[in-house]
Amino acid sequence: MTARRFRDSARYWRTPLLPGADLLTAEYHEHTFAPHWHDAYAIPVIEEGAECYRYRGTQYVAEAGTVPVISPGELHTGSRAVDEGWRYRVMYVPVDYLQALAAEIAGRAQPLPWFGADVIRDPDLARRLSRAHQLLEADTDRRRAGSGSGSGSGSSIGADSVPAGDALAVESALLDALSTLLVRHGSTAEAPLRPQTNDPRVETMKSLLAADLATPLRVADLAEAVGLSPFHATRLFTQATGLPPHAWRTQLRLQRALAPLRAGASVADVAAASGFTDQSHFTRHFRRVFGVPPGRWQSS
Structure with a gap:
């Protein structure tokens, strides 16, 4: 059967x-x-x-x-x-x-x-x-x-x-x-760190990416903050986190969007406050991570 x-x-x-x-x-x-x-x-x-x-x-x-x-x-x-x-x-x-x-x-x-x-x-x-x-x-x-x-x-x-x-x-x-x-x-042993995850330059770039999610940034901004070329800054960040800077920032935006959605904010307002270009852009990324559109996630 x-x-x-x-x-x-x-x-x-x-x-x-x-x-x-x-x-x-x-x-x-x-x-x-x-x-x-x-x-x-x-x-x-x-x-x-x-x-x-x-x-x-x-x-x-x-x-x-x-x-x-x-x-x-x-x-x-x-x-x-x-x-x-x-x-x-x-x-x-x-x-x-x-x-x-x-x-x-x-x-x-x-x-x-x-x-x-x-x-x-x-x-x-x-x-x-x-x-x-x-x-x-x-x-x-x-x-x-x-x-x-x-x-x-x-x-x-x-x-x-x-x-x-x-x-x-x-x-x-x-x-x-x-x-x-x-x-x-369960174990009390810590998970082994991936190579370079504790690099202070990576933490600096993360802080810059997370400071204001609605502020546009360029790779050159990250590179200048850590004293590397754009190519090497992107390579270092991707090796340490598993995602290039723009994708890592998108994931952070999605995680931070959950609290205002739970609080009843409109999907359009959350999309704008989280730094997405428009509601459809937000909805597309949200569904790829959570399996449902943000409006349905919020109503359930």
């Missing part, structure tokens, strides 16, 4: 049970993710099909039942590895949340958790993460239904619509899944 082909469909959502996190339920076939990074830990569970992605200089394939964790700030891609595509659930867990959980487990302060680059093949962990994600999504849907039911509770998230026992069970499943990930596969 021929496997069904997945369609490009993505739903982003949030829950008060995992503060500051974005969660994603999605399936993809045609979509290809451009090189990008996240400010949070990306913790996916592949439920069907398979995804291929480039991460830390190596190409990986994550099949159903695997957990391909991506650490914060790490450049990576994403596309289908099999004809039908892939379906997955993802938690984008804030750095401070996972670090605090690691400290609770260890009983003392911990450095940032670090995960190896290899795909995690741990079926039991995958089941725990998938179950927690499903429970969080169902709980979020109940809260939304409650807030729009006209019950007069006055809660913007409909908390009264969810029995306390259910919320407790959901949060317990979440803590169980993330704790299992940390205990079995």
